[in-house]
Amino acid sequence: MPTAEQHGFRPHSDGAFVPVQTRSERFRSVHVEDFAPVTGREHEWKLSPVAAFADLTGGELDGSRLPLESTDAAGVALSWIPRDDARIGRTGTPEERASANAWSSFGEALLIEVSGEDEKVVTVTRSGLGSTPRAAHTVIEAAPNSRGLIVLRGTGDARLTENVEIVVGEGANLTVVALQEWSDDSVHLASHFARIARDAKLKHIVVSLGGRVVRVNPSTHLAEQGGDIEALGLYFSDAGQHLEQQVYVHHDAPHTRSRVTYKGALQGQGARSVWIGDVLIGNAAVGTDSYEQNRNLVLTDGTRADSVPNLEIETGDIEGAGHASATGRFDDEQLFYLMARGISEDEARRLVVRGFLAEVVQQIGDAALEERLIAALEAELQGS
């Protein structure tokens, strides 16, 4: 008769479990050659279809200015700055090869400066990027006590790897929406690095709808006391689509707060989503209040949603930290129930998906954009 001990159920005598590598100790560099070629076995790539974008992780990139159009508003200024400008590189450093390749390759960076306390919205649309592999760098800077909402939108064809730096000055309140509405064959890999100053707030929203592979990885450094990040995400993965987001929040100062909420729907053969949520509460981050969640709604067979929350805590003195992850099916019994109340099949599906994703849409805080997104989601639902 084997005992529990023989099966390995032994009490640990060697102290607490220590992860091999904490998130803050990951290798970082802005130089692409510092990273080994991507094989797909690396922890940061193992859930991604790396063969679909070898050109972006390994090849030469066109680093010229991206074609873009922008709306304008008082208090938001756009300009191009050279790669050696001191305003570049203040928020973070690439942790993987696609990001480093973009950093090594971009020519000029797009600088978006937000100032003034009035609410304002500017949408920057990048479209017609074509099939050439490209690199880009963007710096969004919110001056102290400023407010604003910046939408960074992508449409049409693209093979793009880019870095987006977000500098949120003291007491500023900034919203950044990354809206991916690329064409069906497009590939877009993005790393966002946000640094949040004292008592500043960033609402960061990733909306991924279109593109063959879209991977947007936002990292937030809560570097000073009282910083706040609300990281929201919304994705709708259709047949053959891979939509990924690796979200990292680093609590690195006292009394910082984070809320991470990502919701996705998957529909059709081969529809795929990946969400990894890393939260690190460093030993300086006393009084941290943190919660992260990911929820997926599976609409058909043949889909796969990976959802991996990780929480590392280096201080005992926190207010709260939690995570949740759930993947649920919209099944035939739900359909039957709604139809038994007179609701048509199409409408039943729409009702469920809309309701599920609306929770995120409603938090964007701009009525026109919310309406547009609801319409885009409707189109996703119709299009299958």
Place this chain on the structure above:
Amino acid sequence: MSVLEIKNLHVNVETDQGTREILRGVDLVINEGEIHAVMGPNGSGKSTLAYTIAGHPKYHVTEGQILLDGEDVLAMTVDERARAGLFLAMQYPVEIPGVTVTNFLRTAKTAIDGEAPAIRGWIKDVRESMSNLKMDPAFAERNVNEGFSGGEKKRNEILQLELLKPRFAVLDETDSGLDVDALKIVSEGVNRAKANTGLGILLITHYTRILRYIKPDFVHVFVAGRIAEQGGPELADRLEDEGYDRYQVAETAAAE
């Protein structure tokens, strides 16, 4: 005068062990304003009858008819049946993530009536019905049945019955799992709906206890996929005393 007719209904389901006939020739006529209790032991096919009327895709009709005022119900999709005036209060109501009760009720009402209800009157109706059913107003903003207790789910079914105003309702074991207070509240809801709209009711139950609150005009004893006996309310009293054994013995004898 509306009428729901079930004629010689035979129904199969696919099981892991192959096709099984569950309903074996059911005949039932329900007129508007009548309450028919269908009582039977577990596994006799009561829910199968309810689901088949509503059009659940798992149940295959091999013979017989269901007619609503002469219209062929079996030719209708699930949503068409509901719009034609049929309602099923489910034994196990389904949770719908992401859809609030408010949104769900309005969408269903709009689908059934073919037009959106006038906002002010509708909000008032919903509030009133919820209050009658002793449902906390907070339920309106919760997702349909998500995290509801058994009793709350049943109240939510009756709430829909009251608001959607069907011509015929099938109540599948609405009483099971309810404590006596909840049973009273739910029964009052059913009686109120009947008083307001004069609907016909097929009240499926395993126990006689709900019949103290909802008075049937007819009682049908359901055993092994068909009606074994029918009569007036007095038949329920007899079942209360004697149980179903008598029929099951007869059924076993007949099968041998």
